Each structure stands twice: as structure tokens, then as C-alpha cells.
Amino acid sequence: MAAVSDDKPAAPPTTNLGTGARYGWWLGLIGHAIPWAIVVLFFYMAGGYLSLGTQVLIWILFALSLDLALGYAGIVTLGQAAFFGIGAYAAGLFAIHVSPDPILGHLAAIAVAALFGLITGAMILHTTGVTFLMLTLAIVSMLFEYANQARSLTGGDDGLQGMTVNPIFGVFEFNIFGETAYVYAAVVLFIWFLISWRIVHSPFGRSLDGIRQNTRRMRAIGTPVWWRLLAVYTLSAAMAGSAGALSAHATRFVGLSVLSLLTSGIVTVMLILGGTRRLYGAFVGAAVYYLVQDETARISPYFWELVVGLMLIATVLFLEGGLLDLGRVGQRLFWRLRRRTDGR
Amino acid sequence: MLSFAATILLDGISYGMVLFLISVGLTITMGLMRVVNLAHGSFAMIGGYTAGYLTQKGVNFYLAIAGAAVVAGALGGLAELTVYRPLYRKGELSQVLLTIGIVFVATAVATEMFGAFPYPMVFPDYLSLPVSIGFRTYPAYRLFLIVVGAIIAAIMWYLIDNSLYGAKLRAAVDNSKIARCVGMNVNLLFTGTFIIGCALAGIGGAVGAGILSLEPSYALKYVVLFLVVVIVGGEGSFKGSFVAAMALGIIDTLGKYFVTQAAPYLLYAAVFVLLLWRPQGLMPSKAAG
Structure with missing residues (x-):
């Protein structure tokens, strides 16, 4: 119970601890239920937009991986696309050359991306x-x-083509409507979310918080800073690789752009738009990004870049906590109002 | 054989000069003023497009370059006053994000105004011709780049290392609080310096358009190269970024002649190893330390 209310970063004002804890628990539960309910409902209501939904889920996972490294541990990186791309290419090459089984390929991609994260992390x-x-x-x-x-x-800039992906567990076939791909992505995202949630609320996660806030002091109280950073960097790489593998399996194609600097930029934009250190910030950010891109691209194919750029500038200047901070501002107002009515 | 080596050297130096011309502004904004400025390529692109547009309208080439400097500098000054100033106190992450935002905006605007395809720049006829340099003929344009780069390098070296303005700037960067206490107008100094940095990027983008072709993706495509020049050279070090730009130009040219297949990623591998070996760059400046 306490752990659930911990997840709400916007703890109500301390003067009202009793009601705060009581409502915090419910708010926490609702807060957890809403995003996943949307993920489930979308499956039934999406119609032709299901593959777009799959893309959003994949990017949520990718942004979530960045939240661990950048949000919690404060590792300011522009290289996250490297892990996404390695995961995607590893899954694609595995499907072509080794085995078309998606689960095996996915695990292999995670392992390769994690290993790459471990090696490069140890170096830099x-x-x-x-x-x-x-x-x-x-x-x-x-x-x-x-x-x-x-x-x-x-395949160079033509991309990696010609991979066949077997049905998951030999039962669920990847079809043109993308139902399997959507559920597959949602389940993988849920598993990674549970892992991330567990980690950021563990003592290990708390130590990452400390390292971000004051590395020198954490070192002084005996935290093995480098090892902690390496651990979370590797985990983040594994998650990003998993997102890459999902992307390769869902589209049966890997384009060169997965490794581009723009990919790193976009995932950072998503995370910042949604808000860092919330876990659900990735959900909001990726969804809003895709909505904006989809809507503005109808006006002009390059208009989305302008809008996203302006949104990014505005977020950095005025809304440092991201879009989820809008909720916090609202919540603060709500508690202020409650306190006032309680007082009467 | 010797003339072949000299050709490679000239190709490398002229390419390096373009990199230096554009990066010298970044050395100021990022190296001295400590802003992680990923938007620097956008200002070079703005300069390039301005000059390209003006030359296509028949304006004199040198006037067009001056126009590029003015437009890039003005927009840079505007950006400094509005969005960069709150950034000086914020962390690298905010700086990276905001400047990426500027790159997105610049790319979108450039595409809307000039189209998604490479935009041609009209050079004067005498620059398009090859001239004799003793042992062979060589494109006049590349010699022109070397001359312009050398002139600007000399001016910048004097301005930053030896003039009163340079001394003030280095002092303000080192400790802006004390600089304010002794009566210096640090805000004005920073705005002015930012304008100079962006104007230089505009000039670089304009004269270098024959090598780094103008297209909307310019802002993101080449910014890694400019960052490499500044970081490898050592932040805030003019000599360092000059040496780094020359080395980068020559290495890249060598790569294109001899190991065409491997060239681009070998370059980044070299940067990677070099930064691990010397995290502060080749010649870290004391002011930036």
C-alpha cells in the first residue's frame, strides 16, 4: 500500500497526511489502471489504427528504457538509438540466419543489446x-x-528484408491486421514495466536517484557509483534492444534509420514531453508524439517537425516536468481547494 | 607521387577550413560559453540558404556572404535573448533538448521555404575555374576556402587571445559573478559573442556550400562533425579546433582516396578512442577548464 502511494511523485501537502494517504492509495490505483485500460481498450477500438498502436507501444518501451538511464540515473545520452538499432538488427538477422522463432530471436536481441551496453558502458x-x-x-x-x-x-540503406517470423508459441500468427503484433508488444511492455517499477522502488533505484542528485556525496557514503551506473545502463540497453526486436518482428523489416541520431533525438523528445522519472511519462510522451505527428503530417509532411520542435522548446523553458506535470499542477490546485473546504 | 600527396593535402586542408569556419563559432558558444549547442549547424544552414537565395537573385557573391552573416547573426542574437539565456544556468540535458528543438524547427522551416532537395549556390565564375598552382591545376574554389579560413583564423586568434574584448570574454566565462562585480556588462558581452559565433557559422555555411551541400537535413547531418571538431580540439581552444578541423579534413580525404569502404565509421572510431584517451580534447583551454 505504501509502495503504491510512493509512485505518486506529487504527494499532497504534508498538513493533510491522513486524507492524503487515504486518497493517495486510490489515486495510485486509478493512476495505474488508466494507462493499461487504454492499452487494452485500444485493441478493441482501434480498427485500422492497430499497427500505429503497436508502434506507439514499441516507442513507449524505448522511452521507458531511456527513463531508467536518463531520468532516474541522470545519464545524459544521445546514443540510445544504438541499442534500439542493435536489438532490431539482431532480431532481424537471427530470424534470417538462425531461427524464425520470435521468442528466441527476442531473447537473443536482448542479450546482444545488453552485452553491447555493458561493453560500451564500461568504456565510457x-x-x-x-x-x-x-x-x-x-x-x-x-x-x-x-x-x-x-x-x-x-542491406545498407535499403534496409534488412526477407525475414520470416514464426507464430508466437507456434500458435499466434503475425497477420496483416497486426493483432498478434499489438498483443505481443503490449505483453512485452507490461513485463518490462513491472521490472522497471520494481527496480526504481528498490534500494538500488533509490541509490540511482542519489547518484543523479549528488554523485560526489553518494561516493562519499560508500555507494559503488560506477557499478550502479553500469548496471542501469546495461538494463536500459537490454530494454531498448527489446523494443528494437519488437519493431523488427512487428514489421518484418529493419530500416537504417533505427540507428540514426534522429531516432535518439525523437525518443528523448518523447520522454521529456511526457515527463521523466514517472515511468508513465513515456506512455504519455510517445502517445502524444504520435498523435501530433499523425495530425500535423496531414497538413504538410514536414509540419510535424516544426510542431515537435516548438513543443520541445516550450517544454524545456516552461514545463520542466513534462506533460504529466500538468496533472501535478492540477492536483496541487485540487488539494489546495480541499484544504480550504476542510478548514471551514 | 609528390604532387598526388600535395593534392590530398590541399583537398584535406580546404575541407578542414570549411569545418573550421563553421566550428569556430561553436568553439565560442559551446567551448567558451558552456552551452551544449546542437543547433549550431542550423545557423550555418541559415547562412547558407540566405547566401544561396541572394546569389540566385543576382546579388554579388561577397555581398551575399555578408548577408548570410547578418541574417545568421541576427537570428542567433534573437535566439540568445529569448531561449538561450535561461539555459546558461540549466544542465546539459535541457541544453541538448532545447537546441534539438531548434534543429527541428530550422529543418521544418527550411523544407517549407526551399524544398527538400539540395539547394544550389551560385559561385562567381572565376571561383569555378581551375587555376595553375605550379605542378598542376587546382580548383580556385578550394584555394579560396583556404584563404578565407586562414584570414578568419588569424582574426579570431587575435580577437580572443590578444584583444581587450577577448580578455573580458574569458574573464566573464571563468567567473561571471566577479566579472559583473567589477562592472562588466556580462549579458551584453554574451549576446554579442553569441551573435559573432552565429554570424561566423553563417559565413562558413555560405562559403562552404560547395563542399557541404545545402539541404534541410544539413542542420542535423553535419552537427556531429562540428561537435567533433570542438570537443576533439578541446573546448574553448581555438588552436585546438583549428588543428582538429585540419586533421579531420585530411583524415577524411585520405579515407576517401584509400579506404573508401571504411572511411566514415573509422573516423568516428578514431574520435571515440581519442576522447577516451584525452577526455578534455587535444588542447584544452584554461578558460574552459
Whole structure:
């Protein structure tokens, strides 16, 4: 019970602890139920938009992976696309060359992405700031150029084609309506969400919070900072790789753009729009991003870039907690009003 | 053989000069003023498009370059006053995000105004011709780049390292509080410096349009290269970014001649290793430390 109310970062004002805890529990439960109810309802109501929904789920998972590294641990990276791309290419190549089984391929992709995260993390996590940022940029640019050149392996800028993916568990076939892909993505997202939720509320997650806030002090009280960062970086890489594998399986195609700097940029935009350190920020951000992109692209194919850019600028300047902060502002108003009525 | 080596060297240096011309502004905004400025490529792009548009309308080439500097500088100053100023106190993440936002906006606007395809720049006839340089003929345009780059490098070196303005700027960057206490107008100094940085990017984007072609993706495509020049050179170090730009130009040209297949990712691998070896860059400046 206490853990649930912990999840609400916007704890009501301390003067009203009794009602705060009572309502906090319910609010927490509702807060958890709404996003997943939407995920389930969308499946029945989407109609022709189901594959768009699958894409949103995949990007939610991708943004969630970034929330662990960037939001909680404060690792400012622009290289997250590297893990997404490696996961996607690993799943695609596994399906072509090893086995068309999606579960095996997915696990293989996660393992490859995690290993890559572990190795690169071990090499670069001792640096900070701009140097770290540049190192992540160098990694993702390096992979992009390599995938572009190694046509025999990756198909270059034509993308990786010709993969066959078997039915999941031999039963659920990937069809053109994308029902299997949607459920598959939703289940994978749910599993990763549970893992992330457990982690950020564990002592380990708390230590990440501390490292973000004051690395030097955490080191002083004996936290093995580098190891903690490496652990969360690897986990984040595994999750991003999983999202990449989902994307490869859902579309049976891997485009070169999964490794581009723009992919890193977009996932960061989503997370920031939704709000960091909320876990559900990724949900809001990815959904809003896709809505905006879909709506504005009808006006002009490049208009979405303008809108997203302006939204990003506005978020950084005026709404540092992201769109979910709008809720917090509202909640604060609600509690202020309640307190006033209680007082009377 | 020797003339072949000289050709590669000239190709590399002229390419390096373009990188230097554009990155020198970034050395100021990012290296000295400590803003992670991913939008720098956008200002170079703005300059390039301005000059391209003006030359297509028949305006004199050098006037067009001046126009590019003015437009890029003005927009840079406007951006500094409105969105960059709140950023100085914020962390790298906010700076990265906001400047990515600017890149998105610039890309969208450029596509709307000039189309998604490469935009041609009209160079004067005498720059399009090859000239004799003793052992062979060589494109006049590339020699022009080397001359312009050298002139700007000399001016910047004097301005930052030896003038009163440079001393003030370095002081304000080192400790803006004390600089304010001794009566310096730090805000004005930063705005002015930002304008200079963006104007230089505009000039670089305009004269370099023959090598880095103008297209809406310019803002994102080349910004990694500019960042590499600044970071590898050592933040805030003009000598460093000059050396880094030359090295990058020559290495890239060598790669194109000899290992066409591997060139781009070998370049990034080299940057990766170099930054692990020297996280502060080749020649870290004391002011930036």
C-alpha cells in the first residue's frame, strides 16, 4: 500500500497526511489502471489504427528504457538509438540466419543489446558531461555508418528484408491486421514495466536517484557509483534492444534509420514531453508524439517537425516536468481547494 | 607521387577550413560559453540558404556572404535573448533538448521555404575555374576556402587571445559573478559573442556550400562533425579546433582516396578512442577548464 502511494511523485501537502494517504492509495490505483485500460481498450477500438498502436507501444518501451538511464540515473545520452538499432538488427538477422522463432530471436536481441551496453558502458561511464555525450554520439554514428556500408549483412540503406517470423508459441500468427503484433508488444511492455517499477522502488533505484542528485556525496557514503551506473545502463540497453526486436518482428523489416541520431533525438523528445522519472511519462510522451505527428503530417509532411520542435522548446523553458506535470499542477490546485473546504 | 600527396593535402586542408569556419563559432558558444549547442549547424544552414537565395537573385557573391552573416547573426542574437539565456544556468540535458528543438524547427522551416532537395549556390565564375598552382591545376574554389579560413583564423586568434574584448570574454566565462562585480556588462558581452559565433557559422555555411551541400537535413547531418571538431580540439581552444578541423579534413580525404569502404565509421572510431584517451580534447583551454 505504501509502495503504491510512493509512485505518486506529487504527494499532497504534508498538513493533510491522513486524507492524503487515504486518497493517495486510490489515486495510485486509478493512476495505474488508466494507462493499461487504454492499452487494452485500444485493441478493441482501434480498427485500422492497430499497427500505429503497436508502434506507439514499441516507442513507449524505448522511452521507458531511456527513463531508467536518463531520468532516474541522470545519464545524459544521445546514443540510445544504438541499442534500439542493435536489438532490431539482431532480431532481424537471427530470424534470417538462425531461427524464425520470435521468442528466441527476442531473447537473443536482448542479450546482444545488453552485452553491447555493458561493453560500451564500461568504456565510457567514467566520463561525464559533454565528453560522455560526444562518446555516445560517436558510438551511434559509428554504428550507423557501419550498417550503411555493410550492405551484405544489413542491406545498407535499403534496409534488412526477407525475414520470416514464426507464430508466437507456434500458435499466434503475425497477420496483416497486426493483432498478434499489438498483443505481443503490449505483453512485452507490461513485463518490462513491472521490472522497471520494481527496480526504481528498490534500494538500488533509490541509490540511482542519489547518484543523479549528488554523485560526489553518494561516493562519499560508500555507494559503488560506477557499478550502479553500469548496471542501469546495461538494463536500459537490454530494454531498448527489446523494443528494437519488437519493431523488427512487428514489421518484418529493419530500416537504417533505427540507428540514426534522429531516432535518439525523437525518443528523448518523447520522454521529456511526457515527463521523466514517472515511468508513465513515456506512455504519455510517445502517445502524444504520435498523435501530433499523425495530425500535423496531414497538413504538410514536414509540419510535424516544426510542431515537435516548438513543443520541445516550450517544454524545456516552461514545463520542466513534462506533460504529466500538468496533472501535478492540477492536483496541487485540487488539494489546495480541499484544504480550504476542510478548514471551514 | 609528390604532387598526388600535395593534392590530398590541399583537398584535406580546404575541407578542414570549411569545418573550421563553421566550428569556430561553436568553439565560442559551446567551448567558451558552456552551452551544449546542437543547433549550431542550423545557423550555418541559415547562412547558407540566405547566401544561396541572394546569389540566385543576382546579388554579388561577397555581398551575399555578408548577408548570410547578418541574417545568421541576427537570428542567433534573437535566439540568445529569448531561449538561450535561461539555459546558461540549466544542465546539459535541457541544453541538448532545447537546441534539438531548434534543429527541428530550422529543418521544418527550411523544407517549407526551399524544398527538400539540395539547394544550389551560385559561385562567381572565376571561383569555378581551375587555376595553375605550379605542378598542376587546382580548383580556385578550394584555394579560396583556404584563404578565407586562414584570414578568419588569424582574426579570431587575435580577437580572443590578444584583444581587450577577448580578455573580458574569458574573464566573464571563468567567473561571471566577479566579472559583473567589477562592472562588466556580462549579458551584453554574451549576446554579442553569441551573435559573432552565429554570424561566423553563417559565413562558413555560405562559403562552404560547395563542399557541404545545402539541404534541410544539413542542420542535423553535419552537427556531429562540428561537435567533433570542438570537443576533439578541446573546448574553448581555438588552436585546438583549428588543428582538429585540419586533421579531420585530411583524415577524411585520405579515407576517401584509400579506404573508401571504411572511411566514415573509422573516423568516428578514431574520435571515440581519442576522447577516451584525452577526455578534455587535444588542447584544452584554461578558460574552459
